[in-house]
Amino acid sequence: RLGRRAFLASGAAVLGGAAALGGRELLDADPEPAAPDSPGRATVAFHGEHQAGVVTPGQAFASFVALDLVDGVDREALVRLMRVWTDDIERLTRGAPGLTDTEPELAAVPAGLTVTVGYGPGVLTAAGREDLRPGWLTPLPAFGVDRLQEAWSGGDLLLQICADDEITVAHAVRVLVKEARTFATVRWVQRGFRNSPGTVTPGTTMRNLMGQVDGTSNPIPGTEDDRLIWIGPEGPAWLHGGTGMVVRRIAMNLDTWDELDRPAREQVIGRRLDNGAPLTGTHEHEEPDLEAMTELKLPVIESFAHIRRARSDDPDHRFLRRSYNYDESPPAGELSNSGLVFVSFQADIDAQFTPIQRRLDQLDLLNQWTTPIGSAVFAVPGGCRPGEYLGQRLLE
Numbered sequence: 001r002l003g004r005r006a007f008l009a010s011g012a013a014v015l016g017g018a019a020a021l022g023g024r025e026l027l028d029a030d031p032e033p034a035a036p037d038s039p040g041r042a043t044v045a046f047h048g049e050h051q052a053g054v055v056t057p058g059q060a061f062a063s064f065v066a067l068d069l070v071d072g073v074d075r076e077a078l079v080r081l082m083r084v085w086t087d088d089i090e091r092l093t094r095g096a097p098g099l100t101d102t103e104p105e106l107a108a109v110p111a112g113l114t115v116t117v118g119y120g121p122g123v124l125t126a127a128g129r130e131d132l133r134p135g136w137l138t139p140l141p142a143f144g145v146d147r148l149q150e151a152w153s154g155g156d157l158l159l160q161i162c163a164d165d166e167i168t169v170a171h172a173v174r175v176l177v178k179e180a181r182t183f184a185t186v187r188w189v190q191r192g193f194r195n196s197p198g199t200v201t202p203g204t205t206m207r208n209l210m211g212q213v214d215g216t217s218n219p220i221p222g223t224e225d226d227r228l229i230w231i232g233p234e235g236p237a238w239l240h241g242g243t244g245m246v247v248r249r250i251a252m253n254l255d256t257w258d259e260l261d262r263p264a265r266e267q268v269i270g271r272r273l274d275n276g277a278p279l280t281g282t283h284e285h286e287e288p289d290l291e292a293m294t295e296l297k298l299p300v301i302e303s304f305a306h307i308r309r310a311r312s313d314d315p316d317h318r319f320l321r322r323s324y325n326y327d328e329s330p331p332a333g334e335l336s337n338s339g340l341v342f343v344s345f346q347a348d349i350d351a352q353f354t355p356i357q358r359r360l361d362q363l364d365l366l367n368q369w370t371t372p373i374g375s376a377v378f379a380v381p382g383g384c385r386p387g388e389y390l391g392q393r394l395l396e
């Protein structure tokens with residue numbers, strides 16, 4: 001408990017306004033706007049050919065909110081929800097309050113906010129548009145490694161909300177979920193994080209909680225790799241400029257991972273822990289040499305290494321990974337509850353993602369320390385122009 005004297009002293013400091021306190025200036029709650037180049041003032045354009053939050057470099061914090069449509073929601077109701085969401089996402093991402101925002105001050109820090117809306121299979125059913133469902137918009141096939149829990153799987157709608165500030169994320173979640181309450185109920189929420197802005201050089205590949213550099217070998221947006229990410233004319237017209245999204249919650253057993261020494265840990269992935277370079281090289285972005293042999297005629301990158309197994313000879317078996325770490329309260333008697341909210345974007349989940357997940361299911365040493373406990377698949381419609389609403393080409 002705060003002693004009476006300390007309490008009075010702290011009160012005096014507050015009353016003193018901008019008095020210095022322990023080397024820190026006390027500011028009013030509503031200070032001068034942050035400097036124009038501060039991370040809090042950054043915005044990511046909402047309108048465009050594609051939704052933001054797919055090729056946008058990963059912001060520090062993410063909330064993935066899956067919702068289930070309530071009975072009776074039909075195409076017209078979905079149009080109403082999409083109009084409201086579109087309008088408020090456009091506002092919030094430029095740092096303006098939502099239309100009926102009850103906490104408008106919380107909208108003042110956009111912090112690079114993006115909101116990406118995805119449709120589970122249930123949206124097409126509710127909209128009476130089953131005929132337009134791409135073949136891959138269905139739960140993934142079962143894999144031997146899976147220990148899936150209902151609590152982290154499925155969903156009719158997804159909001160992926162990312163920003164460099166947690167208050168911004170929480171506020172956007174609240175505004176958008178509140179607006180949806182007569183249409184949908186929350187099924188699950190997964191929160192994730194990467195490095196905070198200013199803590200590492202921009203462009204640094206993130207690290208996961210096993211300590212590995214994670215995200216190095218990824219398609220490069222804006223190059224010919226775009227065909228791997230975005231749905232083009234060969235896909236359903238309503239998904240042009242959109243993408244397919246896989247969200248898998250993958251638990252890490254950090255206690256048994258601790259039992260491995262560094263060389264063993266590096267063998268599991270096939271890359272170095274210090275800078276993420278392949279075991280056959282010295283720089284992170286060097287191509288691994290999968291043919292290289294040691295003096296004893298053993299492969300330098302083992303046959304069971306994650307990066308060998310996650311590659312295939314087929315150049316179409318690639319996708320954009322944009323995962324986040326999670327670290328939640330452990331259950332009683334356990335030390336940690338950590339893992340990856342694994343997120344991948346690809347034009348065709350069946351043709352690109354599933355073959356690789358099958359390969360990893362058959363053989364990947366990493367499986368000894370990781371367990372998929374949730375799985376969901378969504379179609380992310382293309383972006384919209386001013387005056388349009390998200391998903392319009394499906395729902396109009």
Ligand code: HEM
Nearest residue numbers: 208212213214215216217250269307310311340356357370
């Ligand atoms: C590469 C970790 C799950 C697909 C990597 C790398 C690490 C890693 C450290 C090397 C650096 C990089 O290129 O990003 C993990 C962890 C996982 C996990 C900790 C689970 C907790 C998965 C899953 C898939 C996958 C479920 C897909 C089904 C890939 C691919 C690569 C990769 C495609 C790049 C391979 C290459 O081209 O070199 N992963 N991964 N990973 N991972 Fe995973």
